[in-house]
Amino acid sequence: MKAEYKRTNYPSDLSDREWEKIKEFFPAGNKSKYDKRNLVEAVIYVVKTGCQWRALPHDYPPYSTVYNFYSRAKQKGTWEKIMQFLVKETRIKSDRTAEPHYALIDSQSVKTAYRSDKKGYDGGKKRKE
Template identity: 35%
Template sequence: MAGITRKTKRYPSDLTDEEWERIAPLMPPANRRGRKRTTDFREIINALRYLVRSGCGWEMLPVHFGPWQTVYWWFRRLMRRFLFQTIHDVCLMLDREAAGRETSPSGGVIDSQSIKAPHAKTRGYDAGKKIVGRKRHIAVDTDGRLLLVQLTTADISDSAGGQMILDAIRKRWPWMKHLFADEPMTASS
């Protein structure tokens, strides 16, 4: 019965076999010493994708994913290892390669968007858009694939947020040569 369940997707957010084959080598290896690991990483990733897509809380996670405390523990451990950033970057490069592009982007577009967040712990006031909330500074490649996101308070200027994006892009995508923006930035690039 377990084999049948594994072949069928329970939720739209579940990984396909092809997606799992791509990210399985990136999962942390089992310890050589100590108790043998019983956690199925595919189920952990499925649970995390379910959480993101559904917007439910940890305690509302369906029981067949296992105890929510276990999923949360692995989430924190995988975050500390930058696993999700690595998965994102590898999948982006594979997608670019499948589209006939160079694996690492050489050009991109940056922009920002103010969003309402009246109940957020940290927020600011964007006087230009008259919004209390946060601001997303986003960089995408020329085909629209997400490269980087920086979340700030809404009172951060586009030039300051753009400089943060530039600094982060230089570290994560060092072959980036051109970045386009909708208005001139005062910060040096």
């Protein structure tokens, strides 16, 4: 028997409107004894607070169940699909095209292909390299 949705009172909880938007990504046809919304809210709680899985409050299903739910959804690409859906929806609400046309890359984080063949003295290690 599936446990009913148990409302928690955390800032990370989804509103009814938010849940309606994403619930189609979590079909309700499996043997889970926990409500999908409880599981999703537990994952969001961990992501937002940065707590360890084992430190998940007891209002939520057991941490091992939540972690396994998260892992399976990640392997299936469910979280990525939800993010893509939400980005498109947000862009359309802002009177923009659904897909971005370009992206910016921070040059500080891009590795270069250039390698120096010069070797010199490493002052910190007091040796030549």
